[in-house]
Amino acid sequence: MSDEHQHAHQSFETRAIHAGNTADPLTGAVVPPIYQVSTYKQDGVGGLRGGYEYSRSANPTRTALEENLAALESGRRGLAFASGLAAEDCLLRALLVPGDHVVIPNDAYGGTFRLFAKVVERWGVEWSVADTSDAASVRAAVTPRTKLIWVETPSNPLLGITDIAAVAEVAHAAGARLVVDNTFASPYLQQPLALGADIVVHSMTKYMGGHSDVVGGALVVNDDALGEELAFHQNAMGAVAGPFDSWLVLRGIKTLAVRMDRHSLNAGRIAEMLVSHPKVTQVYYPGLPDHPGHEVAAKQMRGFGGMVSFRVEGGEEAAVEVCNRARLFTLGESLGGVESLIEHPGRMTHASVAGSALEVPADLVRLSVGIEAVDDQLADLTRALG
Structure with a gap:
């Protein structure tokens, strides 16, 4: 039974501790080591050990975290970034082109709002605001160019609640994807992908790390092709989680x-x-x-x-x-x-x-x-x- 298949049948608490945390083959260490390394010896030109060549593209400590993230959200692919906003930026650049439109919540996190209003808007992406706690308000904000509907639930700081399944229906009827910022709930309290979301975003700085000692971000998706597309942009843009930060988040997740x-x-x-x-x-x-x-x-x-x-x-x-x-x-x-x-x-x-x-x-x-x-x-x- 593959690790992925095995973890799919385990309870959340067990996955949080074991997914991605395979014992080190060299020493038997029960916790993945911090691979504080930038480059890797190749066995002949193009002969990569385990697929590792350069730590922006992949690092074993980050790989362990990314496998854990996917298992936590019951997704197919997890990606770890230097911050929550780095994760959001990668997502927007990967999936949007000038002329596209996004619906954002009327109570979005300030940093997310700033990313849309001051950064993304400058390269031709339009956005409008909806009360995402009301599916009809979201539907009214959708245009023929809407590619993403963005939701935070509970929201920051007014703790608004959005019915993820209802808004997923609105998004998919419009040919758009639903993004859920799951930072406030954490994967333990809420599973957006199971409720119909396409992409889950986290600031891992918050409950995932849990000890106010690390900054990080994550994307989790259920679709392999979408996962590949996001991974391409993660590598192309480069705002990846470093090995020590990845290790700290993995450590925090064990007690999530x-x-x-x-x-x-x-x-x-x-x-x-x-x-x-x-x-x-x-x-x-x-x-x-x-x-x-x-x-x-x-x-x-x-x-x-x-x-x-x-x-x-x-x-x-x-x-x-x-x-x-x-x-x-x-x-x-x-x-x-x-x-x-x-x-x-x-x-x-x-x-x-x-x-x-x-x-x-x-x-x-x-x-x-x-x-x-x-x-x-x-x-x-x-x-x-x-």
């Missing part, structure tokens, strides 16, 4: 399942506390029964994740004060690490969408709920809220 369980548990408790707090005017968390996407999230996710956003009484200055007063919750950008983070999206992660259709509320605070003891987290937030 247990971490996501704890992130979700803690975030649920915190969301409930915030709902009842007098200084909080609104809480965004898909695990809350009154969240507009709760039923869809419950249907397509294993759990509701570790991200919580909320709005506070007193406007922007009050929100900034909450961020500044927190202690256990570290004031910082990014998310998905074992430690809790707090930030003000309007001035920090989402400054790039200020003044656009994607602008976020000024009184919004975003939490990345870590895996510390939840009582300590609750005490810190209660104090920060005053």
